[in-house]
Amino acid sequence: MPGKINTNSNVYGKAGKRIAEMLKEAGIEISDQGKTLVSFSHDKSYIMPVKPIAVAFPKNKGQVATILRICNKNRMKVTAVGGGSSLTGSSIPLSGGIAISMERMNRIIEINIEDGFARAEPNVTIEELNKKLERYGYFYPPDPASAHMATIGGSISTNAGGLKALMYGSTKHWVLDTELVLASGEIIRTGSSTLKMSRGYDLTALVCGSEGTLGIVTQATLKIAKKPESSGITISYFNSIKDLAEAVGDLKKHGMPLIMAEFMDRASLLEFMHARRKMAPKNANYVLLTSVSSTDKNDAIAKSCVKAIRKHKPVKQEYIRKDNEIKRIYSARRELHEKMVEEAHMEGKDIIIGDVIVPPSRLAPALLEIEREIKHSGQRVALFGHIGDGNIHSNVYFTPIDKNGIRKVMKLQESIGRIALKNNGSVSAEHGIGLEKKGLLIEELRSKDSERILGIMKEIKKAFDPNGILNPGKIFNL
Numbered sequence: 187m188p189g190k191i192n193t194n195s196n197v198y199g200k201a202g203k204r205i206a207e208m209l210k211e212a213g214i215e216i217s218d219q220g221k222t223l224v225s226f227s228h229d230k231s232y233i234m235p236v237k238p239i240a241v242a243f244p245k246n247k248g249q250v251a252t253i254l255r256i257c258n259k260n261r262m263k264v265t266a267v268g269g270g271s272s273l274t275g276s277s278i279p280l281s282g283g284i285a286i287s288m289e290r291m292n293r294i295i296e297i298n299i300e301d302g303f304a305r306a307e308p309n310v311t312i313e314e315l316n317k318k319l320e321r322y323g324y325f326y327p328p329d330p331a332s333a334h335m336a337t338i339g340g341s342i343s344t345n346a347g348g349l350k351a352l353m354y355g356s357t358k359h360w361v362l363d364t365e366l367v368l369a370s371g372e373i374i375r376t377g378s379s380t381l382k383m384s385r386g387y388d389l390t391a392l393v394c395g396s397e398g399t400l401g402i403v404t405q406a407t408l409k410i411a412k413k414p415e416s417s418g419i420t421i422s423y424f425n426s427i428k429d430l431a432e433a434v435g436d437l438k439k440h441g442m443p444l445i446m447a448e449f450m451d452r453a454s455l456l457e458f459m460h461a462r463r464k465m466a467p468k469n470a471n472y473v474l475l476t477s478v479s480s481t482d483k484n485d486a487i488a489k490s491c492v493k494a495i496r497k498h499k500p501v502k503q504e505y506i507r508k509d510n511e512i513k514r515i516y517s518a519r520r521e522l523h524e525k526m527v528e529e530a531h532m533e534g535k536d537i538i539i540g541d542v543i544v545p546p547s548r549l550a551p552a553l554l555e556i557e558r559e560i561k562h563s564g565q566r567v568a569l570f571g572h573i574g575d576g577n578i579h580s581n582v583y584f585t586p587i588d589k590n591g592i593r594k595v596m597k598l599q600e601s602i603g604r605i606a607l608k609n610n611g612s613v614s615a616e617h618g619i620g621l622e623k624k625g626l627l628i629e630e631l632r633s634k635d636s637e638r639i640l641g642i643m644k645e646i647k648k649a650f651d652p653n654g655i656l657n658p659g660k661i662f663n664l
């Protein structure tokens with residue numbers, strides 16, 4: 187629910203309009219229609235929207251290069267926008283400059299099974315790419331719950347994770363090469379189409395998670411994987427979070443080939459069961475969803491996983507094998523946050539989602555402490571997360587008309603971030619820093635005696651973008 191739009195954003199006034207005219211004259215599609223500016227003023231975060239002066243719709247890398255060359259010369263700020271599904275404000279054109287929509291660049295260029303990669307333009311969504319790969323029995327493993335909105339360019343820029351990161355890692359593990367337009371308009375390739383490369387500094391890895399501050403991705407070469415013959419999904423309901431976290435620890439200790447291990451608290455569980463049109467068991471306060479990678483027709487590994495979990499006193503267990511039901515469970519889990527937000531809106535409320543991570547061995551103490559902190563704050567919270575890799579999302583409800591509402595939520599989210607740090611974790615697992623976590627990033631670096639990293643990041647930014655035109659104000663202040 188985007189708040190009031192910041193109308194003081196047009197600091198560029200006439201100069202901005204002149205640059206938009208120059209871009210039009212260079213053959214680039216530009217819109218300054220009110221409706222378009224509003225739709226590019228916000229992302230999926232709670233952060234105050236800011237209208238850009240204009241939105242550019244380049245069709246190819248040449249047009250992206252022209253936009254950046256003209257904007258750089260005129261010191262005009264730009265923000266690349268993919269699916270606009272960022273949860274940290276990273277795709278809000280904070281400076282009120284020009285938003286560059288990647289939506290005309292949406293082709294899958296090549297699927298190369300022999301060499302193990304797919305090559306695509308930045309606005310292809312993860313879901314679209316996977317639909318195409320399915321025909322070959324392959325898939326692209328980074329799997330954010332927002333795969334229907336998240337684009338290749340946007341998910342590289344936030345280093346997205348998701349449900350299968352437990353087995354496959356996050357986006358940075360799957361990007362072989364990016365075609366990157368620098369602020370100057372120069373075009374570089376950061377990697378190669380090979381599965382390995384060792385030729386000095388890894389600029390491809392640097393682009394992953396850079397939130398559009400180093401360059402604009404106009405094409406990416408992505409590693410792909412053969413689809414595993416996964417077995418069914420085990421649903422284990424628990425009374426205590428400690429038992430659930432210990433069950434996850436046990437599965438990991440036994441080296442179970444887990445593709446996914448997701449958890450939900452009672453509030454999230456009720457929403458999940460509603461989507462499945464089923465009742466939650468009465469004394470189930472938490473639920474654990476697991477699936478394992480297996481080619482065994484008798485599901486021997488999945489069954490030993492069910493058995494290992496049973497030792498931790500679940501109040502009930504289900505093993506789902508039917509394809510239709512498995513699909514329904516995946517979509518109920520994927521849609522959880524969106525459904526919660528929809529329902530919160532109907533009550534005149536909104537939700538801010540947090541994203542922290544701890545090493546799996548620290549899950550039990552971290553979750554207990556987070557629950558204590560939530561209770562102490564008196565706020566309404568629904569917890570879920572990719573628990574297999576230690577990733578916890580806290581959905582905190584607030585009333586937008588309450589002036590102190592957001593401040594109270596942020597205070598709680600910061601406390602949860604500090605609990606993650608205390609447990610050797612990080613303040614951001616997969617949503618990035620954006621505008622939301624700049625303070626927490628500094629706290630994290632300080633806690634690791636590594637504040638110098640901030641200076642190094644700023645020097646890197648300067649090497650790529652000396653005039654600071656690319657998505658300014660995100661990750662850190664210059």
Ligand SMILES: Cc1cc2nc3c(=O)[nH]c(=O)nc-3n(C[C@H](O)[C@H](O)[C@H](O)COP(=O)(O)OP(=O)(O)OC[C@H]3O[C@@H](n4cnc5c(N)ncnc54)[C@H](O)[C@@H]3O)c2cc1C
Nearest residue numbers: 268269270271272330331337339340341343347398403616
């Ligand atoms: C319902 C919901 C569920 C979600 N679940 C997950 C989840 O499970 N895991 C997860 O990791 N995230 C999740 N997210 C967060 C979000 O979807 C991801 O951050 C996603 O990767 C962003 O992709 P996008 O295309 O929407 O990027 P945008 O929001 O458009 O942009 C994100 C950042 O990338 C930059 N950018 C966009 N395109 C380019 C480009 N071509 N070149 C350079 N920079 C670019 C933008 O400037 C911005 O800084 C979820 C979000 C929602 C709304």
